Amino acid sequence: MKIVRSVSGARAAVRLARTDGVTRVGLVPTMGALHDGHLSLVRAAQHGSDLVVMSIFVNPKQFTELSDLERYPRQEAADAALAEAARVDILFAPEPSELYPDGFATTVHVGGPLTQTLEAAGRGPEHFDGVATVVAKLLLAVDADTAYFGQKDAQQVMVVRRMVADLSIPTEIVACPTVRDADGLAMSSRNVRLSAEERAQAAAIPRALEAAETAFALGETRVEHVHARVVAVLTAGGIAPEYVAFVDADSFVPVAEIAGPVLCAIAARVGAVRLIDNTLLTPPDVIEEH
Amino acid sequence: MKIVRSVSGARAAVRLARTDGVTRVGLVPTMGALHDGHLSLVRAAQHGSDLVVMSIFVNPKQFTELSDLERYPRQEAADAALAEAARVDILFAPEPSELYPDGFATTVHVGGPLTQTLEAAGRGPEHFDGVATVVAKLLLAVDADTAYFGQKDAQQVMVVRRMVADLSIPTEIVACPTVRDADGLAMSSRNVRLSAEERAQAAAIPRALEAAETAFALGETRVEHVHARVVAVLTAGGIAPEYVAFVDADSFVPVAEIAGPVLCAIAARVGAVRLIDNTLLTPPDVIEEH
Numbered sequence: 001m002k003i004v005r006s007v008s009g010a011r012a013a014v015r016l017a018r019t020d021g022v023t024r025v026g027l028v029p030t031m032g033a034l035h036d037g038h039l040s041l042v043r044a045a046q047h048g049s050d051l052v053v054m055s056i057f058v059n060p061k062q063f064t065e066l067s068d069l070e071r072y073p074r075q076e077a078a079d080a081a082l083a084e085a086a087r088v089d090i091l092f093a094p095e096p097s098e099l100y101p102d103g104f105a106t107t108v109h110v111g112g113p114l115t116q117t118l119e120a121a122g123r124g125p126e127h128f129d130g131v132a133t134v135v136a137k138l139l140l141a142v143d144a145d146t147a148y149f150g151q152k153d154a155q156q157v158m159v160v161r162r163m164v165a166d167l168s169i170p171t172e173i174v175a176c177p178t179v180r181d182a183d184g185l186a187m188s189s190r191n192v193r194l195s196a197e198e199r200a201q202a203a204a205i206p207r208a209l210e211a212a213e214t215a216f217a218l219g220e221t222r223v224e225h226v227h228a229r230v231v232a233v234l235t236a237g238g239i240a241p242e243y244v245a246f247v248d249a250d251s252f253v254p255v256a257e258i259a260g261p262v263l264c265a266i267a268a269r270v271g272a273v274r275l276i277d278n279t280l281l282t283p284p285d286v287i288e289e290h
Numbered sequence: 291m292k293i294v295r296s297v298s299g300a301r302a303a304v305r306l307a308r309t310d311g312v313t314r315v316g317l318v319p320t321m322g323a324l325h326d327g328h329l330s331l332v333r334a335a336q337h338g339s340d341l342v343v344m345s346i347f348v349n350p351k352q353f354t355e356l357s358d359l360e361r362y363p364r365q366e367a368a369d370a371a372l373a374e375a376a377r378v379d380i381l382f383a384p385e386p387s388e389l390y391p392d393g394f395a396t397t398v399h400v401g402g403p404l405t406q407t408l409e410a411a412g413r414g415p416e417h418f419d420g421v422a423t424v425v426a427k428l429l430l431a432v433d434a435d436t437a438y439f440g441q442k443d444a445q446q447v448m449v450v451r452r453m454v455a456d457l458s459i460p461t462e463i464v465a466c467p468t469v470r471d472a473d474g475l476a477m478s479s480r481n482v483r484l485s486a487e488e489r490a491q492a493a494a495i496p497r498a499l500e501a502a503e504t505a506f507a508l509g510e511t512r513v514e515h516v517h518a519r520v521v522a523v524l525t526a527g528g529i530a531p532e533y534v535a536f537v538d539a540d541s542f543v544p545v546a547e548i549a550g551p552v553l554c555a556i557a558a559r560v561g562a563v564r565l566i567d568n569t570l571l572t573p574p575d576v577i578e579e580h
Contacts, residue, residue: 007458011458011460103402103452104456105400105402105404105456106398106399106400106401106422106452106453106456107398107399107401108396108397108398108399108457109396109397109398109399111395111397112393112395114395133457136457140457140458140460162396163396166394166396166427167398167423167426167427167430168297168427168431169430170301170430
């Protein structure tokens with residue numbers, strides 16, 4: 001595995017690989033603190049691409065709380081070992097000063113309903129600007145044909161899809177299923193900050209999503225009723241959610257009825273850790289385009 | 291010359307050319323109403339690239355006055371003939387609905403002093419957002435190795451350079467010298483809207499820039515004094531400028547002394563037409579990096 005730290009180094013490594021016959025470059029963008037969710041993205045990239053680049057960059061522009069940025073887990077040596085064991089070809093691990101040198105002045109902003117619901121309130125209006133800006137830059141720096149994201153960050157995936165389409169960035173965006181621990185909790189780098197007690201509490205989040213799936217599978221399409229089930233499970237588990245939202249899976253506009261694919265999304269603080277998770281509710285006769 | 295109207299058509303045409311051995315794709319982005327300034331960009335592109343793409347797109351996002359957008363000259367058949375005669379290989383002429391389809395929601399914003407001086411006041415804060423967004427999209431749509439811009443729009447060139455560097459867009463930006471008519475007036479698509487009388491008046495703008503060059507060549511480095519010369523020539527010609535500015539050629543921060551490369555820039559309305567022009571004042575011992 002080659003480790004590169006600069007945009008020019010990443011670009012040169014990819015160009016060299018293309019000269020050697022690589023035709024499909026896959027990027028797995030991460031903020032490090034790798035877990036099985038990330039490694040499932042690497043496997044997807046190996047399936048769809050013939051060169052796998054992983055980026056590790058804790059992007060200061062997408063953190064709106066300094067304390068969250070400071071406490072974000074960093075473990076570069078361990079991450080490099082995990083990436084190498086997973087047969088990542090190129091690890092791109094730049095410093096913030098490399099991606100955002102003095103004089104950096106550009107922001108990629110995605111507007112509309114997509115960035116005004118769900119995470120917008122809790123994470124601040126600049127969060128998705130930071131995501132869109134760094135993802136645009138990473139895709140272009142490594143000349144990615146495909147990039148792989150986790151469906152756990154469903155809103156992020158849609159913001160990236162919108163940005164890539166709008167700017168005609170020639171990269172295909174692939175969303176991969178959320179990977180869960182045995183207790184159902186979605187894998188997240190932030191989970192390591194949960195105490196054992198908090199961890200047990202957090203498992204109410206996937207249970208609440210399952211309750212939504214069950215209610216919907218049994219024929220309940222009224223959001224009001226499914227919402228009540230979800231909140232009941234969270235409350236029983238000792239969790240006061242920041243939001244429980246039902247939005248159209250494409251536009252992210254809130255819906256009252258589950259007629260097309262609807263994203264049921266939850267955000268909740270457990271102790272000091274903010275967790276998000278979601279599930280897609282798709283009527284059986286709707287053909288899913290994602 | 292191949293004419294394409296869609297992003298996918300442009301991308302396919304460029305890919306095909308690369309398959310046939312093209313290695314350097316040059317883009318000349320225009321808003322049509324072609325004149326010798328544009329054709330000098332085509333010649334520069336032919337010198338530096340082996341496939342020349344010209345785009346013609348009157349970009350609604352960079353117009354802040356609807357009347358200016360509506361009156362902007364459009365002459366697509368004549369432009370296509372001029373482009374073909376100039377041996378442009380691919381003409382990319384999309385409709386607004388192709389570049390900005392329903393749901394389009396992304397803005398590329400360049401902040402800092404670069405977009406807060408000179409044209410920012412007269413053209414509105416969204417002007418350079420519109421420029422940065424469409425140029426990013428055009429560069430990526432045609433996979434340009436190099437793109438050619440006129441130095442007349444000096445601030446636009448710097449905004450594009452900043453955006454391309456910040457987002458790691460793999461395109462080299464080349465600024466080409468301003469092309470002037472016999473009376474010194476910088477070529478502009480808007481010049482056709484000048485009456486004969488206004489045209490004679492407008493020629494005071496290049497005379498004023500020459501006065502700045504002469505004063506500087508004779509040893510005057512105090513902006514206050516050079517500024518007074520420029521204003522005197524404009525006033526004598528019957529022109530009340532919107533601005534006469536002296537800014538650092540890289541940062542666009544106003545200067546009081548011409549110690550490094552300084553851009554002397556003028557904007558003025560002549561009749562209903564807003565004209566801009568500039569000249570670069572470079573001390574002889576300063577090595578120019580542009």
